[in-house]
Amino acid sequence: MTALRRRRVLQSALAAAVLGASGLAGAAAVAGATRGGYFRAALGGARGTDSWDARTHAGLFMSAAAQGAVFDTLTEVAAGGALRGELATGWSASPDARVWTFDLRPGVRFHNGKAFGAEDVLASLALHRDAASPARPIVAEIEEMRATAPHQVQFTLATGNADFPYLLADYHLLIYPAGQIAEAMARGIGTGLYRVERFEPGRRFIGHRVAEHYKDGRAGWFDGVDFLAMNDPRDRLEAMRSGRVDAIDRLPAAEAAALQAEPRFTVQSLAGNQHYGFALRTDLAPFADPHLRQALKAAVDREAMVAEVLHGHGSIGQDSPIGPANPYFAALEPQGFDPDRARWHLAQAGHERIALPMLVSEAAFDGAGRAAELYRESAAQAGIALELRRLPPETHWPRDSAGFRAGGWSGRATEDWAFSTVLTEAAPWNATRGGSGRFGTLLREARAEFDSTRRAELYAEMQRISRDEGGLILPMYANHLQAHSARIATPKRVGAMRAMDDSRMAERWWMA
Structure with a gap:
């Protein structure tokens, strides 16, 4: 389709x-699926403070264990x-x-x-x-x-x-x-289909299949599942190569071709709404100045990032949390790399040159360090000096403490869901502090609009506001890049709203 x-x-x-x-x-029942076996996966997004309190869930490790297995x-x-x-x-x-x-x-x-x-x-x-x-x-x-x-x-x-x-x-x-x-x-x-047998916050989850369940015959094929928390993508890849696990999420893009060439592994590169980039706190100086935000948007070479960070497993982004898989995706023209335009906006903000600290970690997205380096190189041509402050991937990723930071998100299945989660004033995940004024008015109007043509117009305007005025700089729509061994079979259609079949691989996949 x-x-x-x-x-x-x-x-x-x-x-x-x-x-x-x-x-x-x-x-409906899944053709070819059979019961039995134990599924082992190495997953990122874990924290030492992980718990079964869904209000704290943010990364894949807990969403796969909770919604994907136990609840x-x-x-x-x-x-x-x-x-x-x-x-x-x-x-x-x-x-x-x-x-x-x-x-x-x-x-x-x-x-x-x-x-x-x-x-x-x-x-x-x-x-x-x-x-x-x-x-x-x-x-x-x-x-x-x-x-x-x-x-x-x-x-x-x-x-x-x-x-x-x-x-x-x-x-x-x-x-x-x-x-x-x-x-x-x-x-x-x-x-859920799996009962908790062992749980070590930020380290491991083991679940055993319940004896009877309302999804019997159409989901929950494994006898048990074992999720190991590994935030470093290199550790996950090594765990699968060594046979310690059967599947991994967030495969490094640079490793995808080599792994796909090995008959014992299958690489999934799935286009959804996932996006990688950077967030600016629009309520803090100097990012409160719209001209500075425009300068930073014009100073990023998006094509270079897609080529060098994603290795072709994605496409150019347009600074909105709405992605190509959303029903009302507007397909706007992305901001292009234009150092002269960036310099003009920088001057309008009152600066000939400016130095800006940026918080970077591979916890934000795989390749975040290289993306930040590419951004630093292109921004320098416009008089913007980006000072990269790196955090290790195992460090808890601060969502609110930095005025300028790398970030990535899977997006959501509908526009209202996505905007409500990250671009409303009251949203805890609103990294930019945007979403007020006309944007909020449009969001409320679109929610109650039944006509699909009018709804498309409203959501298109919101995407334009995010692109032209907002604090999101999203150079890349990134495919979900993940892999599994030949021991595992999957349906023909694998979910791409979130990683690992929408975090539901424990119930949707089976032993080959």
Whole structure:
């Protein structure tokens, strides 16, 4: 399916949801999949403070262990981008998409034996009213949520939102047992396919397949899974080459061709919405000056970064968190490398030359160090001296402490989901502190807009604002580059919303 056709299909799916379409009850059986075996993976994004509290989840290690194995959410984005039910079996909306009713799956039990029901949904989502939760922008839009039956919940939103069922697939919105949430966070008690056998924060997760599950016959093929936390991509690659693990995420782009040439490995290079680049705090001097931001945008050689950092596994970015796989991607003309224009904007900001510190770490994205070096070389031609301050990859990556830093993000399946997560004033992951003024007005209008043509116009304007005025400098859309051994088989379609089949490889893959 072409990117354009996929976007049109997703636009139709979103419109259908607003008109009251039901969610799919589940996925079909997977051809060729068989039960058995133990799956071992080396994953990045781990921290020593990792826990089963979804409000703290940020990296792949915990999202793969939590949403991908131990817990469930109400909805799930399938590998092709369509939405289907997980703990929800169906949903419908009022004509204005402001009141949503979700039917819940009966007969489900948590790993401690407690029956799942509506009260568990209400208690779990209420956790994210916490200001520090990355999912707070989603839950903050819910004016009221109530149980209308033991297995039915109803949400009343502040304004209509055509994407609301998609938002409930966010990997932070895990469902815990009501009245036992503290215990569930301490021990890892969910409704997922795998029960926690061992958990060492920031180091290791081992899960064993539950005996019976509502996904039997269509997911959860391994008898057990073993995730090793390895933040250094070189360590992950060595672990797979040595046979210690079966799969790795974030394969270094420079190693992809050589690994693909080895018959015992398969390399997956999957285009989604992932983007790499840099973030400026627009509320701090000197980055509060729009001319300085424009100077920095014009001073980056995007083509060089795609070639030297991604080795062709990606494309040129356009300074917006909306990517080519989003249904309303605008395909705007990216900012080009123009030292003269950068110098002009620098002068308008009151500087002939300027030195700026930049925080850099491979924890931001693989190749961040080389990308920063290329940026330093091109920016020097415009009178901008970038002073690189490097952190080791195992260091906890500070999201808020630096005015100018490297960063990468997987994006989200819909525009509202993406913008709400990283470009609203209240979003904890808003690294630029942008999203106010007209941008916020457009976001609210687009949420409640049912006409796909008008919605496309609104989202296109927001992408232009991000490109021309915002604090994101995103030179690259980066493919998800990952690999597995010949011991592992995967479906023909592998999810690319996030790495490793949307973090769900434990339930979607099987032994070859």
